[in-house]
Amino acid sequence: MVAAAWVLAFCWCISTAIAIRYLAKHRALFEEWKTFYKALDDRQKPAYKDQATRAIEGMTVSGVTTRVAELDKRYKALCEPSPSVHVDEQANRINQAFDTTRDQVAVLAKAFTKAHSDLAAAEVASATHGEFLKLVGQPRELQVYLAATFPMTWKTLSDGRPLVQIVIQILGQLKDGRVVN
Secondary structure, three states: OHHHHHHHHHHHHHHHHHHHHHHHHHHHHHHHHHHHHHHHHHHHHHHHHHHHHHHHHOOOOOHHHHHHHHHHHHHHHHHOOOOOOOHHHHHHHHHHHHHHHHHHHHHHHHHHHHHHHHHHHHHHHHHHHHHHHHHHOOHHHHHHHHHHHOHHHHHHHOOOOOHHHHHHHHHHHHHHOOOOO
C-alpha cells in the first residue's frame, strides 16, 4: 500500500513536471505570437490609422473638423489596452470604439451632404445670375451708358430708384416719341 502511494506520488510529480514544461512551451509560443502581432500592428498603424488622422488634420478649420478630431482622439484612447484585467471591460472599450467610428462617419456624412447641397444651390444661383446678366447686361455698364447718353433725365430719375425702373421710364419715353435728354 505504501509502495502504491509512492508510485502514485512519483507519477503525479512526473506528470506535473511534464505539464509545466508543456505550459512553458505554450507560454513561449504565445509570447512569440503576441510579439509578432504587435509588430504587425505597428507596421499597419501608419498605413491606416495615421492616414485617417492626416486626413482629419488636413481639413479646413470648422465645427465639423473639431468634432471629428475629438472623436478621433476618443477612438485612439479606446483602442489602447484597458488597465482592467477583465475581458468584459476591454470588449466594452472595443464596442465604444466602434460607436465612435460610427459617430465620425455620421458627422462627416452630414457635413458632406450639407456641402454638396450648398454647392448645388450655389451652382443654381450662379446660373440664374448668369442668365440675368445675359438679359440685362452688366448693370454698371448700363448705368454709365444712361448717364452719358441721357444726362438730364438721368439726374432727374436717379434719386434712389432701382436701375430697372429708370430704364423702363426712359424706354417708355423713347417709345412714346418724347425727347429724352
